[in-house]
Amino acid sequence: MVLYEDNKAKYDAVSKDLFRLVQRDEKIHDVEFKTKPIGFFMDVWLRFVKNKASVIAAVIILIISFFAVFGPGMNEYTYDEQHTELTNMPPKVPFIAKMNLGFFDGGYTMENRKYDNLNDPEKYPEGCILEVINPRLVNGERIVDVVVDYYKYKGLSDEQCFWFGSDYLGRDIWTRMWRGARVSLIIAVVSVCCNVFIGVVYGSISGYYGGKVDMVMMRITEIINAFPRIVVVTLFIMVFGTGMFSIIMSLVIKDWVSTARMVRSQFYRFKGREYVLAARTLGVKDMALIFRHILPNSIGPIITSSMIAIPTAIFSESFLAYIGLGLQAPEPSIGVMLSRGQKVLLQYPSQVVFPAIIISLLMISFNLFGNGLRDAFDPTLRGAE
């Protein structure tokens, strides 16, 4: 009986062209690792750049920081130089003024002027009138509102101008604003660094040792937490006076608690892991265990929470300035400028607009940046608080 017919001759006769090799052309990927392994921070970076909003926020922060450093030196004024005859000047940038866009042209609306006087060069110097609006007849007199180039109206040359206008003492708002942004950023960054430092040390000791130490240390933070923020800050500034140092310290004195708690909870999560046990068995000292083995695990949450603390610090600083506990004159800060500008808001809105835009941009950017970092460090938290 023939189980299998010998078909070899038959198959050999079939033309080889009819056959096609499968899989030969496809590249086999996992034969060996060709790419480099991606480290933790590279991984974070890759996730971070995917989030467009945070990247834009980071760029805005960089731009504002750049101006905070170099902005005050960009024109000829200093932050405390007063021009008593040039107070409350409107903003004017020469090359934008030439384009006739209706802003940054030194325009100032003077209401209820006599129409007949418009051609009087004594009252309105050559070329100062930008626009005549709202003509009307009052008691037989022709009355108009005139938009004038306030710089020419005051008889100044074309070159002299305040880019963002001047304040009630004739100080340049551009210079003061960027200097104020610098002050606000310094206060924010220094206070956040301090509270991260204190919080990390305190939290790691409390979290690592646990037990009685932990209980006592946590009671202390509970007491500090019970003090209302506004009371602590006020008392602190009352005792130590207003100034950069006391503002920074007043922000640190309460804010480190949350960092400490966060670090503590991270320690509780990691200190029971096997690798810690292994390290301890090998005779690693407590300090090394805390700072080399356990702490690096919480680097993500620490960076994230400090980034989110920065806008809070900026807000607190301007808040203090608003209630009159800010920096001493003539030192500007965004909050000081806002609260001064607020008083003349209805007459000269431009004095509020620029600081308000800067502080809003800074707050929005830092918030978005912080959110982006949080998502990058811990993708599982995306969208949560």
Added chain:
Amino acid sequence: MFRYIIDRVIALFITLFIIVSIAFCVVRLMPGSVYDQDGDLSQTVIDTLNEKYHFDEPIIKQYGYFLKNVFLHGDWGTSMKMRPNVPVFEVMKDRIPVTLQINLISLFAAIPIGLAAGIVAAIKKNTIIDHFVSFMVVIFISVPSFVFATCLQYFVGYKAGAFPIIYDASATGMAALHSMFLPILALMFSPIARVARYLRAELAETMNSEFMLLAKTKGLTYAQSTIRHGLRNSMVPLANIIIPMFANVLGGSLVVENIFSVPGMGGMMVDSINASDHMLTVAILVFYSMISLITVLIVDISYGIIDPRVRMGGKK
């Protein structure tokens, strides 16, 4: 549970005592005399006043008198500068209702709006509506309330003339509400955003859970399952962020009150500091602390009721 509440109340009183002590010492040891610098008071008058208010005695003794008056008579001392010879309590009594009104109205108006925005965003997750809500949330959370207040004052109050630019203390009824509309609105943005963001995150997570699938399998409509099962489960954690908002009910409006010239608590604290009206400053600081401590207490207790695990933690 009872034990837990007693523990918290005792802790509250200890903290309050510490705050009173610190506040009293700090304020009293500050430079600046209670009397005017001009010196139109004769030495005899000053001596008599000192004797009456015990200013000539050591600070420890003064503190003793202060505590005695507060605890036995409910007497917080007498205002020396802001409204001379008026008891501190009376001075504050006029200011508190305004601040409370503005803050409570804004909070109660903000929470439903925030809830609605959060629900809509969670249901329409990853659509244009969701993105819009998220965008507004970022803006509302980031931009400080005083920037909003300034914008509202300028555009709505001054340019459009729809509402008064400053608060009118003499108005009553609807006119009062009309004049406090802008400060209330300015204070609403942040709570709206906080509630909306939190609820969106919570609800979006709940919607994906299996009991929601079960609810729909049972035959509930989309709306029924969302409201009865999804929303109810998201409400528990939401209480954790809404209740603490009441802690800010007196401190949060400080700047906004300042901008709209509201005669509330905010301005008074700073004024009393600047005028070295010591008794008033101490009373205001203690008052602020008390409100915030009581809120924290309420929060803790309500956690205990909402989430029994917290109660167990408190007993250990």
